[in-house]
Amino acid sequence: xxxxxxxxxxxxxxxxxxxxxxxxxxxxxxxxxxxxxxxxxxxxxxxxxxxxxxxxxxxxxxxxxxxxxxxxxxxxxxxxxxxxxxxxxxxxxxxxxxxxxxxxxxxxxxxxxxxxxxxxxxxxxxxxxxxxxxxxxxxxxxx
Amino acid sequence: xxxxxxxxxxxxxxxxxxxxxxxxxxxxxxxxxxxxxxxxxxxxxxxxxxxxxxxxxxxxxxxxxxxxxxxxxxxxxxxxxxxxxxxxxxxxxxxxxxxxxxxxxxxxxxxxxxxxxxxxxxxxxxxxxxxxxxxxxxxxxxx
DNA sequence: AACAAATAGTTACCTTAGGTAACTAATATT
DNA sequence: AATATTAGTTACCTAAGGTAACTATTTGTT
Numbered sequence: 254x255x256x257x258x259x260x261x262x263x264x265x266x267x268x269x270x271x272x273x274x275x276x277x278x279x280x281x282x283x284x285x286x287x288x289x290x291x292x293x294x295x296x297x298x299x300x301x302x303x304x305x306x307x308x309x310x311x312x313x314x315x316x317x318x319x320x321x322x323x324x325x326x327x328x329x330x331x332x333x334x335x336x337x338x339x340x341x342x343x344x345x346x347x348x349x350x351x352x353x354x355x356x357x358x359x360x361x362x363x364x365x366x367x368x369x370x371x372x373x374x375x376x377x378x379x380x381x382x383x384x385x386x387x388x389x390x391x392x393x394x395x396x
Numbered sequence: 397x398x399x400x401x402x403x404x405x406x407x408x409x410x411x412x413x414x415x416x417x418x419x420x421x422x423x424x425x426x427x428x429x430x431x432x433x434x435x436x437x438x439x440x441x442x443x444x445x446x447x448x449x450x451x452x453x454x455x456x457x458x459x460x461x462x463x464x465x466x467x468x469x470x471x472x473x474x475x476x477x478x479x480x481x482x483x484x485x486x487x488x489x490x491x492x493x494x495x496x497x498x499x500x501x502x503x504x505x506x507x508x509x510x511x512x513x514x515x516x517x518x519x520x521x522x523x524x525x526x527x528x529x530x531x532x533x534x535x536x537x538x539x
Numbered sequence: 540a541a542c543a544a545a546t547a548g549t550t551a552c553c554t555t556a557g558g559t560a561a562c563t564a565a566t567a568t569t
Numbered sequence: 570a571a572t573a574t575t576a577g578t579t580a581c582c583t584a585a586g587g588t589a590a591c592t593a594t595t596t597g598t599t
Contacts, residue, residue, distance in 0.1 A: 264523050266557095282585090312587075312588085315549060334595070335593080361398060366529065373397045375519055381403055386506065478576095
């Protein structure tokens with residue numbers, strides 16, 4: 254399947270910029286959206302949870318959480334373990350989540366219009382498999 | 397097909413970092429590789445060709461071409477139209493291309509091992525369709 | 540209980556990959 | 570000939586991420 258990565262990566266830039274454009278209406282970017290998305294779908298979380306899930310370093314998440322706090326979309330409460338901070342959506346955060354979720358789903362729908370259900374499903378299933386394989390190979394760094 | 401973008405973007409970071417790791421052995425990064433790849437597959441090209449193909453602004457391509465020239469992988473000759481510069485692979489560039497191409501194909505193979513031929517093909521075909529749809533929607537900027 | 544090791548989060552600073560505005564030189568258009 | 574467009578460049582900016590080194594708390598170990 255030579256050329257798969259090429260095709261994959263040719264989609265990345267148009268997609269991320271379309272999403273950023275869409276999210277810009279809510280004063281967000283995809284990297285901020287990811288945090289909201291995680292907290293919405295996994296419940297109140299720590300920084301380490303989010304960092305681990307996306308494989309993004311803690312300082313980056315710290316910054317993004319801080320920015321979302323300033324926008325009043327997240328609130329942070331101390332955990333029982335006093336080192337931890339528990340990150341939650343505010344009600345404003347919930348609203349924005351819903352609005353963005355709808356817009357994104359709508360875009361997903363539009364962009365898939367002319368693609369058969371079977372192909373959609375295949376692609377949908379393939380992506381996480383590739384990811385898993387890639388991560389398993391990846392002895393590169395963590396040895 | 398809600399969640400497709402999410403799955404897509406969860407693959408991006410591991411993939412690009414794996415590729416950068418691989419290309420680092422040849423003192424390249426994916427953004428430099430893209431230029432080599434284009435010139436190899438489309439023949440001697442101008443900066444505008446490359447910029448247009450990847451939808452990346454000219455200054456970025458200028459820089460990447462300059463870096464590849466320093467590495468002696470590309471050479472640049474003036475075009476008939478004297479505004480243009482024609483960008484070609486050097487023989488060293490051809491060699492590096494071949495070596496990287498092999499490594500990348502090998503990785504593509506590994507990462508697809510446990511995926512049926514049908515699913516592979518479906519995913520392979522779907523990606524450019526989505527890209528096309530996305531770009532057609534995208535009145536966002538160029539109006 | 541006391542102390543060493545690990546963990547959560549932060550701060551300061553760096554890197555990569557890209558973009559914008561404004562320019563020069565050359566070619567096309569009127 | 571004068572004007573507009575195009576190819577490429579330069580200087581400067583931005584977004585998104587990383588690393589190293591730090592503090593404050595747990596957790597484990599003796």
